[in-house]
Amino acid sequence: xKDERPELDAAGEGAGxxxxxxxxxxxxxxxxxxxxxxxxPPEPNGYLHIGHAKSICLNxxxxxxxxxxxxxxxxxxNPAKEEQEYIxxxxxxxxxxxxxxxxxxxHASDYFKQxxxxxxxxxxxxxxxxxxxxxxxxxxRRGTLTEAGQDSPFRNRSVDENLDLFRRMRAGxxxxxxxxxxxxxxxxxxxxxxxxxxxxxxxxxxxxRTGTTWHIYPSYDFAHGQSDAIEGIxxxxxxxxxxxxxxxxxxxxxxxxxxxxxxxxxxxxxxxTYTVLSKRVLTELVRGGHVTGWDDPRMPTxxxxxxxxxxxxxxRDFIKRIGVAKANSLVDVGMFEFSVREALxxxxxxxxxxxxxxxxxxxxxxxxxxxxxxxxxxxxxPEAGTRKIRFGRELYIEQDDFMENxxxxxFRLSPGNEVRLRYAYFIKCHAVVKNANGDIIELxxxxxxxxxxxxxxxxRKVKATMHWLSAADSLRAEMRLYNPLFTKPEPAGxxxxxxxxxxxxxxxxxxxxxxxxxxxxxxxxPVQFERQGYFCRDRDSTSERPVFIRTIxxxxxxxxxxxxxxxxx
RNA sequence: UGGGGGAUAGUUCAACGGUAGAACAUCGGACUCUGACUCCGAGAAUCUUGGUUCGAAUCCAGGUCCCCCAGCCA
Numbered sequence: 279x280k281d282e283r284p285e286l287d288a289a290g291e292g293a294g295x296x297x298x299x300x301x302x303x304x305x306x307x308x309x310x311x312x313x314x315x316x317x318x319p320p321e322p323n324g325y326l327h328i329g330h331a332k333s334i335c336l337n338x339x340x341x342x343x344x345x346x347x348x349x350x351x352x353x354x355x356n357p358a359k360e361e362q363e364y365i366x367x368x369x370x371x372x373x374x375x376x377x378x379x380x381x382x383x384x385h386a387s388d389y390f391k392q393x394x395x396x397x398x399x400x401x402x403x404x405x406x407x408x409x410x411x412x413x414x415x416x417x418x419r420r421g422t423l424t425e426a427g428q429d430s431p432f433r434n435r436s437v438d439e440n441l442d443l444f445r446r447m448r449a450g451x452x453x454x455x456x457x458x459x460x461x462x463x464x465x466x467x468x469x470x471x472x473x474x475x476x477x478x479x480x481x482x483x484x485x486x487r488t489g490t491t492w493h494i495y496p497s498y499d500f501a502h503g504q505s506d507a508i509e510g511i512x513x514x515x516x517x518x519x520x521x522x523x524x525x526x527x528x529x530x531x532x533x534x535x536x537x538x539x540x541x542x543x544x545x546x547x548x549x550x551t552y553t554v555l556s557k558r559v560l561t562e563l564v565r566g567g568h569v570t571g572w573d574d575p576r577m578p579t580x581x582x583x584x585x586x587x588x589x590x591x592x593x594r595d596f597i598k599r600i601g602v603a604k605a606n607s608l609v610d611v612g613m614f615e616f617s618v619r620e621a622l623x624x625x626x627x628x629x630x631x632x633x634x635x636x637x638x639x640x641x642x643x644x645x646x647x648x649x650x651x652x653x654x655x656x657x658x659x660p661e662a663g664t665r666k667i668r669f670g671r672e673l674y675i676e677q678d679d680f681m682e683n684x685x686x687x688x689f690r691l692s693p694g695n696e697v698r699l700r701y702a703y704f705i706k707c708h709a710v711v712k713n714a715n716g717d718i719i720e721l722x723x724x725x726x727x728x729x730x731x732x733x734x735x736x737x738r739k740v741k742a743t744m745h746w747l748s749a750a751d752s753l754r755a756e757m758r759l760y761n762p763l764f765t766k767p768e769p770a771g772x773x774x775x776x777x778x779x780x781x782x783x784x785x786x787x788x789x790x791x792x793x794x795x796x797x798x799x800x801x802x803x804p805v806q807f808e809r810q811g812y813f814c815r816d817r818d819s820t821s822e823r824p825v826f827i828r829t830i831x832x833x834x835x836x837x838x839x840x841x842x843x844x845x846x847x
Numbered sequence: 848u849g850g851g852g853g854a855u856a857g858u859u860c861a862a863c864g865g866u867a868g869a870a871c872a873u874c875g876g877a878c879u880c881u882g883a884c885u886c887c888g889a890g891a892a893u894c895u896u897g898g899u900u901c902g903a904a905u906c907c908a909g910g911u912c913c914c915c916c917a918g919c920c921a
Contacts, residue, residue: 295861321921356920413919420917424849427917458919468850470917479919498921519915522851544852546914551858557921599870601860603853606914610858613871623884657884689882700880732880743880809881836882 296602298336298543302344302513311512314346317384318372319502319516321353322364322486325572325579326371328593328614329548329555335597336545337515338377349509350379354387355501357485365486367572371580376590382509386501387487389508393496394448396504396534397459397477401440405533406477407433408443409460416458419465420473426466427473433462447480450493454480459494463529471526475499503527507536514540517547518604548600549608552762552769553578559775568779569763575816575827576763576783586760587804587814587829592621608768618830622804622812627655627662630700630745631807631826632791633757635674637720637749640705643671648750651731653701665795669702672749674791676809679744680721682710687839689741691721697742700808704729704740745808747791755796755824757787758816790826797824804829 305311316337320326326334341348350372354360372379400406409416409432421427435443444459446452459478467473477500484490506514514527521544531539548555555578563569563577573581583593596617600609630653648670656662675691684692691697696706702725709722728735732743761783769778799805799815806812811831819825 300863319921323921353921359920409919416919417917422849422917425917426849455919460919470850472850473917476919481919495919497919502921518852520921522916524851546853599859603860605853605860607859610872613859616871619883628881654880657881687882698880740880742882745881806881806883809883811883832881832883834882839882 297604298513298515298545298602299340299343301543302340305512306344313512314340314344315349315510315512316340316346316515317349317351317506317509317511318379319351319353319386319505320368321356321359322361322368323356323359324364324557324561325367325577325581327555327557327560327577327579328550328583328596329578331375331580331593332548332597332600332602333515333517334372334375334377335594336602338379340513340515346512347382348377348379349382349384349511351384351505351509352386353498353502353505354385354485354487355496355498356481357483357495358481360486362486367581371584374584374590375580376594384505384509385487386496386505387485389501389505390488390492390496392508393501393504394494397496397500398441398444399534400461400477401444401459402437403533404437404462406440406459406461407435408440408447408457409433409474410457413455420470421465423470429465430460430474433474444478447478447494448492450482452480454482456480461500461529463526469522469525471499471523472529475526499523499526500530503530503540503542504534504536506540507531507538510538511540512538514542516542516544518544518606519547520544544604545602546604546606549606549768550578550614551608551611551767552764553611554764554769554771554775556771559771562775563763566776568776575758576760578763584802585816585827587622587802587812587827588618589621589625589804592618595621611762615830619812619833622806622829624658626804626806626812628653628657628808629793629796629805630667630747631755631757631793631796631810631813632674632676632745632747632752633759633787633807633810634677635747635789635791636677636680636718638673638675638705638707638723638746639720640671640673640723640725642724645671647671648748651701665793667701667793668748668751669699670748670750673699673746674749674752675699675721675744675746677718679742680707680718682718687836690744691742696726696738696740697744698729698732698740699725699746700743701732702730702746703727703732704734745810747793751794752791753794753797753824755790755792755826757790757813757826757828759785759787759828761785792824792826796826799824799826806832 318337338348409430419428458476460474463472465473476497478494481495524542527542573585575586596614650666652664653667679690681692705723705725707721707723711720713719763783764778765780766778801817804812804814812829813826816825816827
């Protein structure tokens with residue numbers, strides 16, 4: 279809405295070539311396909327995360343670039359795990375990311391009837407059978423990675439018996455798990471997916487879309503390729519772990535009278551340092567209360583990133599930068615941060631905010647006096663205009679901007695050192711007030727009235743320009759600073775995902791100060807707090823207590839230098 | 848010899864038999880009323896051993912290492 283520019287950045291000019299695009303281009307050129315049709319097929323059992331963004335940008339991007347179309351298809355074949363909340367969230371998030379499926383909204387559940395008929399066809403052709411074995415028995419006969427499996431004792435049932443049983447499964451005559459329909463392929467195959475895979479299982483659960491119509495539901499393998507074929511998908515793009523499902527995908531298409539012949543291609547999923555992109559673990563984080571919800575600003579979900587203030591454009595740009603390949607990879611989160619800062623720097627209006635206030639009294643500034651100064655809203659965009667800020671005798675500066683005994687490269691305020699208060703005056707500190715604990719609680723300073731606006735008539739320079747706020751005319755606000763959710767670049771997944779959780783992923787600063795102009799800031803629209811970072815107002819704000827979330831800090835080479843020098847000195 | 852994939856700067860990708868290139872990160876420097884931004888510069892890679900070829904990251908053969916698969920999940 280707010281951004282009317284064409285949403286082509288993710289795939290438009292300058293987009294990198296990759297093996298998928300090469301394939302599509304070659305297929306178009308050879309005439310194998312007339313136009314490209316892709317699909318993004320999430321299962322509605324959780325929220326979309328930045329890993330899904332890679333798939334979304336790829337599938338929708340391909341359609342945009344080559345003039346085809348991309349379907350949004352819910353892979354809703356397992357009602358035990360799927361919920362309407364997720365369906366709604368997925369649609370919202372794909373749209374927010376900047377993509378539009380138009381009329382092409384589909385569900386695997388739309389094809390339940392057709393899939394059922396195909397299953398009967400397979401039975402009639404002697405290529406599928408009903409198996410009464412328990413799950414354990416099936417597992418025991420499946421063999422191992424290196425040993426062939428054994429045929430099920432039910433493998434050679436007659437077509438009539440299979441048809442009868444399968445119809446009774448459908449009619450709801452049996453309890454969950456009592457029987458399954460299996461394809462009759464090869465129990466000795468080296469590819470375990472071909473060892474008589476399950477096509478249908480009994481699941482007496484209501485489905486968000488089909489209600490209680492069905493008592494049996496198709497498996498992923500039996501639904502996916504055929505759904506692609508029904509929709510006329512030309513390139514069915516999925517992640518690497520489905521590579522050895524491809525022979526099965528093809529087997530169904532070859533053994534069924536499907537209306538088209540899609541092809542499956544696989545690419546490496548995204549991994550990002552210091553976070554986890556596994557729906558299972560993300561679900562655990564939410565359920566276990568380790569975060570406040572799917573849209574907790576620390577979450578790598580699209581909903582979390584949006585609340586955090588990350589623009590969709592930044593995500594698209596990031597995805598474009600990392601490319602698409604088949605090698606497993608772990609992308610440095612620094613690359614994502616670069617895209618976020620780049621997008622934000624262009625658009626975010628500048629404001630001043632003091633995160634950890636330290637009181638400054640300008641002793642030679644008249645008590646009770648205050649004046650208005652003009653500040654620029656965006657350094658690179660004059661059209662963004664200016665605003666007024668108030669100066670007075672009592673101010674707040676950042677605690678980090680003062681050191682009583684500064685090291686050599688510290689340019690900020692210290693006793694006797696002159697600095698500039700942005701848009702205001704040069705000041706010097708000449709006394710430090712401490713409490714009983716020895717903590718610095720106030721600075722006594724003087725200002726040079728001749729430097730009004732920030733420049734000295736005599737041409738003298740200062741090395742630092744600091745942000746500040748008037749004590750009387752600024753507002754109190756809560757700041758929430760986020761650190762990585764995990765302490766390790768490659769956190770443990772699996773069962774002990776909590777082992778590497780960062781206990782300090784959220785830092786709350788309850789007594790920060792902001793410019794009064796920030797009171798009407800919009801939620802999810804970032805501003806830059808100069809010298810600090812990009813922040814956005816959070817929906818947790820109340821009228822008496824605004825809450826701001828730090829989207830991301832500014833690059834801080836000074837802090838880096840300090841950290842570097844510490845071990846040496 | 849269970850099956851299927853993959854190996855190029857620190858990281859993520861290019862190079863499709865003809866000069867190994869980019870971005871991020873790192874390190875220098877310039878600029879600066881944000882230690883930001885911007886600009887300039889530097890260092891940094893073909894898993895290994897053979898072979899084919901005038902020429903190999905690319906083709907062939909062997910080896911090494913990494914990832915995925917034994918759900919009635921997707």
